[in-house]
Amino acid sequence: MTIATHSFAQQPVKTDKDSVKAVQDSIKKKVFVKNIGNGYLPFNYFNLDLRYLIKFNQYEGFRTGLGGITNNRFSERYRVNGYLVYGVRDKRLKYKIGGGFRVNEASNTWVNLDYVDDLQETGSSKFLTDKRFFTFFEPRLLNIDLFHRHITKSIALQHKVSNHLLSESQIALSKINPTYNYTYVLGEDSYKTYDLSTAKVSLQWSPFSHYAIINDKIKETKDGYPKFTLQLTQGFKSIFGSDFNFSKLDFRTLQKFYHKNDAITSITFVAGIAGGDTPLTHLYHAYPNNITKETILQRFSVAGLNSFETMYFNEFFSDKFSTLQLKHTFKPFKITERFKPQLVLISRYAVGEMKSIRRHQGIEFNTLEKLYSESGVEINKLFFGFGLSFAYRYGSYHLPKLEDNMAFKFTFNISL
Template sequence: MELQMCCKKYLLLLCVLFPVLLFGQVRISGKVTDEATKEPLAFASIIFNNDPKQGITTDINGNFLYNSSKPVTMLKCSYVGYQDVVMPVGSNTQNITIALQFSANELNEVVITPGENPANRIIRKVIANKDANNPENLSSFSYRCYNKVTFDLKGQKLKDSIEAKNILKDGHIFMMESVTERRYVSPDNSEEVVLATKVSGFRNPSFASLATDMQPFSFYDDNIPFLNVNYLNPVSRGSLNKYRFTLQDTLYADRDTVYVISYKPLPRKNFEGLTGLLYINTNKYAIQNVTATPYEKGKIDLRIQQQYVYTPEGYWFPQQLDYAMELNNYPEPGSGMMVQGKSYIDSVAINTPINKKDFRVESVWIKEGAAQKDSIYWANVRNTPLESSDITTYRVIDSIGQKNNFDGLLTLMEKMVKGRVPVKFLDIDIGKTLVYNKYEGFRLGLGAYTNERLFDKVELGGFFGYGTKDYEWKYGASLNYELSKQHEFTVGLKYQDNIVEVGEHTFKFPEFSYYDFRNVIASRFDRIREESFTTAFRALRYTKWNVSLSHAKVTPKYEYTFTGTNPQTFRYTNTSLGVSMRFAYKEKIVQSFGQRVTTDLPYPVLYVNYTRGLGGFIEGDFNYNKIEAIVQHTFFTKNFGNSTFRAEAGYIDKPLPYGLLFTGEGSYDNDVKVIIKNTFQTMTPYEFLSDRYVNLFTTHNFGGLLFKAGSFQPHVSIHNNIGWGSLENTAFQNPQNFDYKIKDKLYLETGLQLDHLLKMNYLNIGYLGFGAGAFYRYGGYAYDSFNDNLALKLTATFSIK
C-alpha cells in the first residue's frame, strides 16, 4: 500500500511538472528576410506574446534562435523601414521564414516634443563612453577570424546568359575564404597572419580576404573610410551638429535596454555623411549592432553591418562583420555585381601578455602553406557549412581556372603592379621600354629581365633604346641577387651607357608610376657611362637603406665653361659613395600579390641621402659632400579634409659641375599644362640653380566639403609653395646655351585647384573627373605682368561618386 501511495505521489508530481518541462523545451528558430530581394535582414527585432521583455534581435545573417520556458503563441517582427509582421506560432517552431515588406515611409520623421530629442541624449552618452568601449583602446587582444567573400551577378539578362551556357547554374561567379589570427598591442601595434586561404579558380592564390578589407575593425573612429572617402562617424564628437538622430524602437535584453536609433545627415550640412541604424546597449552605452551606408550614393554602393558581443572580461568586442558592395550597372547597364563579405570572430583573448617585438614587419602576411589546406581543415574552421551554391562555385570555377590558367593571370597582375609584363622566363620592363622626353623624343627599344621561372633569387637583364630626336643609342645591363626576402636584402651590379637629367634627386627609393609628366618635360641631360655596385636592405623595422659605389664618366649634352678647363664641352669623372635612408614610422605593410605593399603611412616619412665624392679614387675628379633630405606626410582632419606637406632641402659644400647641382624643381611647360605634384607650377624646369636650397610644398584638399549642388560637386584644393636657394660655390662662367637664376630671395606661389568640374562615366564603376588649377607667382621673382605670373593647368582624377 505504501509503495502504491508513493507511486501515485510521483505520478502526480510528474503530471504537475510535465507542462513546465514541456514548455521549457520551446525552441523557436528561423530567418528574417526582405520579401522582394530575399536578402537577410540583420538586427531585426522579434518579440513574443506581445511582451517587450520577451524579445531578441536577429544576427548579422538574419537568423534568430529563442528558447522559452513559457508557451509561445505569437510573435511580432519589426525592422526600421519595413512593415511589421505579426504571426501565430503553431507546432512548427523550427526554420521559420519571416519575410518583411519594404515600406515607402522608410524612416519616421522627427517629432518635435518639449525638451531634448531623446535620441540625442542617448548618443551623447555613447560619445562620452566611446573611448572606453573602443576595442582598440584595450592594452592587448588576440582573436581568430573566418572570412568569406562571394561575387554574384545581378540582372536577369546576365544570369540567363550564364545559365544558358551551363557555366554557373545556382552558383556564385567567384568566391574566396580565409582564416586569420590577429594580435594587437596598444596603441597601434597589429599583426594579422593568414593561416589559410582558398580562392575559386586558383591553386596558389597570393592574396586573401580579411575582416577589415572594406570596413574598419570597429565603429568608433571619428572617420569611417569607404573606398578612399572619409565619412564622418555618427558617434564622433560634434556629430550632433551634423546628424539627425531618431529613436525608432526600444528593446530589452536581460537587465539591459537596447535603443534602436536611426541616423542621417541634417539638411544643408555639407559633409561626407552616412545613414543607417545604431543599436545602443545601456550596459556601458556601447554599440551592440550598427548598419551604415553612404548617404550620397555613387557608382559603387557599399553598406556595412557589425555585431558586438559582451565578453566575460566585461568588454564589448566585435563578433561578426559584414559588408555588401553593389556595382549597380557593371559590367553593363541594366545589370550589376554584388560582392558580399562576412567575417566571424572567435577565440578572443583580452589583455593577455603579447610581445610586440615578435611581430613581423608586415601588418598582414600569408603563412607558408596557407593555400594547401585540405577539406578536413576547412570543415573544422568554417562557422557554417558550405551551401550548395558555394560547392557549385568551387567545382565549376576551379575547373575553368585550371583550363584558362588563372594562376598565370594572377602572376601577370602581380608583375603589372610593378611595371613589368611576364613573357615566359623574362619580365618586360615597361619603364625601360616605353620612354619619352623632350630631349630624346620617343626611345624605341626594350628592357627585359629574368624572372623566378628561371632563377629564384637571381635577376639578370638589361635594356637598349634609340632616341628618335637625339639619334643616339642607350643601353645597360644589371645583375641582382636576393640574399633575404624577409629583410629585403639585395646586392647588385650595374653598367649603363645612358642619359640622366641634370639636378636629379639621388634617392634610391623611387615610387613606380606608369606615367610621370615631370619626366616628359625633361630636356637637359648628361650622358653617362657608369659602373656601380649597390646593396639594399631593411633594418630597424621601419628603415630601409641603400648603399652604392658608383664610377661614372659624364659628358654634358650642353656647352658651358668650367673654371680652369678647356672652354668647350666639359667632361668629367664622378666617383662617389652614396648612402640613402627611408624611415617610415609605423607604416602598415601588407603582404599581397607576391610583394610587400604599403597601405598606410600614419606618420611623416623621412628620406635622407648622403653622397661623398671620391676625388682621386678610380679617376674621380671631385671631393665633395652632398646631403639631401625630404619629409612628407598626408593626413586627414575631421570636417576639414586632407592636408599634404613636403619639405625638402639640399646642401653641397664644394664647387661642382652644373649637372651635379640642384635644379629641375619647376614644372611650367607650354606644351604639357598639367599639375605635377611636388614642383613649382609657375617655374620653368631649369630656371634656378643652387648648391643649397629649402623648398616647402603644401596642399589642402577640402574634397566636396565646400560646395555641393546636386551632382555638381567640385573638389577644392589650395596650394602654397615656398622656395629659397643660393649658389655659394660658383666654379663656372655663364653657360653659352642657357641662362639660370639664383633664388636667394623667397620664391612664392599660391594655387587654387578645382577637380571634378566635368565628370565622365567610366565603365559604370566610377567617374573620370577633369578639372583645372590656377597658380600665381609672387614674391622676389614675380614678373611685372599679371599674365606672366599666372599658370593655368589641367587635372584628371577618378572617383566613385
C-alpha cells in the same frame, strides 16, 4: 525516375577543384592588375616594363624602346633587368644592363650590379630607397631640355634593417658629358666632360607604418606618416680617375593628415646641400615645370605632381636649397556616380643659394636667396582622369609682366 536523373545531370556540380580554380583565377587577376598599376606587363619568366615603351622630352623628342625584369618564376634568388631605348631627335641608343642576387630573404638583402649609358636631367636628385613609381606619362619630362649623358657602372647593397627602416648603399663610377654648352672651371683647369667616383648611403624611415604577416610574408597594412628619407653622397677625387671631391646631403619628409570629412592635407619638405667641387650636373634645381614661351596659352602643358608650375626650366640652380609644398585635397564632389571632380588647393615655397657661380660657365641662371612663392588650385578628374590647374607666382620673384607669373595647365590623375 529517368526524368529526375536527366534533370540532375544538367546541373553543374561545383567541386572542391572548381572552388580552388576560381580562387586561383581571382588571385591571378589581382596580381595582374597590381603589376599593371606598377608599370609591368607580366609574362611567364619576366615582366615587360611599360616605362620604356614611349616617352617625349625636348632633347630626344620621342623616346621609345623595350625594357623588363625577370620575375619569381624565373628565380626568387636571382634577377636580371635592362632596357634599350632610342631617341628620335638626338638619334642615339641608350641602354641599361643589370642584375642582382639575394643574400638574405628575411632582411630582403640584395646585391645589384648595373651598367647604364643614358641621359639624366641636370640638377635632379634621386633617393636610392624610393619605391618604384609609375605613371602613364611623366608631366615634367615633356618639357625638359637640359640633360647630361652619363655612362655609369655601379654596385649596390639593398637591405631592410627593420620593417620601418630601409637602406641602400651604392658605389658608382661615372663618365659625365653635358649635352649643352657648359664648362666647369676649377682654378686653372676647365672641364667640359669629367669622371666621378661616388659612394651613396640612403635611409628611409617609416616609423608609423603598420605591418602584418600575410601568406608567410611581411606586408605593409597601413601606410603611416610622417616618412623620412636621408641620403649622403660622397665624391672621391683621384680614385679610378675621378676629377672632383665633393659631398651632398639630401633630406625629405612627407606628412599627411586624413580628416573626418575625407579631405587630405599633405606636406612635403625637401632640402639639399652640396659642398666641395660640385659641377652643375650634380647640384639642385627646384622642380621647375614652366616653358619659356611668350604667352600663357603657349605655355599650356601638363602640371606635375610636386613641381613649381610657374618656375621656368633652367631659371634657378642652387648648391643649397629647400622646398615646402602644401596641398589640401577636398572630398570629391559627387555630381553623378561617374562624375566626381576633386578640388585641390596648393601652395609652394623655395629658397636656396649658390656660392661659386663663376665656376659654371656657358649657362645663365638665377639664384634663390629670396623666398620663391606660388599658389594655385587644381580641379581634377573632370574627364577620364583629366583636369585643370592654375598657379600664380608672387612675392620676391614676381615678374613685371602679369601674364608671366601665371601658369594654366591640365592635370592627369588615374589609378588602377
